[in-house]
Amino acid sequence: MKIAKKVVLTFPKHTWDKPIIYMLHTKHHLMFNILKAKITPNEEGLMVLELIGEEEDFKKGIDFLKETGVGVRFLAADIEKNEELCTHCGACTAICPTSALVFDKETMMVKFEKEKCIGCELCVPVCPFKALQIKI
Numbered sequence: 077m078k079i080a081k082k083v084v085l086t087f088p089k090h091t092w093d094k095p096i097i098y099m100l101h102t103k104h105h106l107m108f109n110i111l112k113a114k115i116t117p118n119e120e121g122l123m124v125l126e127l128i129g130e131e132e133d134f135k136k137g138i139d140f141l142k143e144t145g146v147g148v149r150f151l152a153a154d155i156e157k158n159e160e161l162c163t164h165c166g167a168c169t170a171i172c173p174t175s176a177l178v179f180d181k182e183t184m185m186v187k188f189e190k191e192k193c194i195g196c197e198l199c200v201p202v203c204p205f206k207a208l209q210i211k212i
């Protein structure tokens with residue numbers, strides 16, 4: 077059975093020279109759409125992908141990623157921003173891969189544009205005031 081899932085991959089520096097995404101396709105027969113790619117402030121490569129393939133290939137591909145040291149996180153979470161806790165410090169805006177959290181220069185406040193959020197959860201541990209929470 078063919079499945080498609082969105083994943084966030086984090087690439088530590090020692091993996092940058094390896095053809096990991098190429099191998100996902102050639103060795104594990106997974107198709108992919110790159111939704112976002114950037115370098116995070118702590119110098120990890122970050123990529124948001126949609127991976128598509130047969131269930132068995134998918135499992136093997138995810139195992140391969142983990143074995144090579146790539147961090148794998150599936151997207152699913154429903155994120156909420158608690159406006160009472162947010163101090164608009166801006167820390168979350170640097171990590172958000174889709175710019176769902178953006179600093180508005182006019183109001184000097186951080187806006188959460190929920191329609192852009194892909195639920196990667198990267199912002200949750202970054203917020204020092206626990207204003208970004210996973211809705212259960």
Ligand code: SF4
Pocket residue numbers: 157161162163164165166167168169177186202203204205206207208
């Ligand atoms: S990191 Fe937390 S407190 Fe700072 S702007 Fe983002 S949500 Fe608000």
Ligand code: SF4
Pocket residue numbers: 155171172173174175176177192193194195196197198199200
């Ligand atoms: S979960 Fe947080 S970091 Fe990820 S897209 Fe949504 S707002 Fe941005």
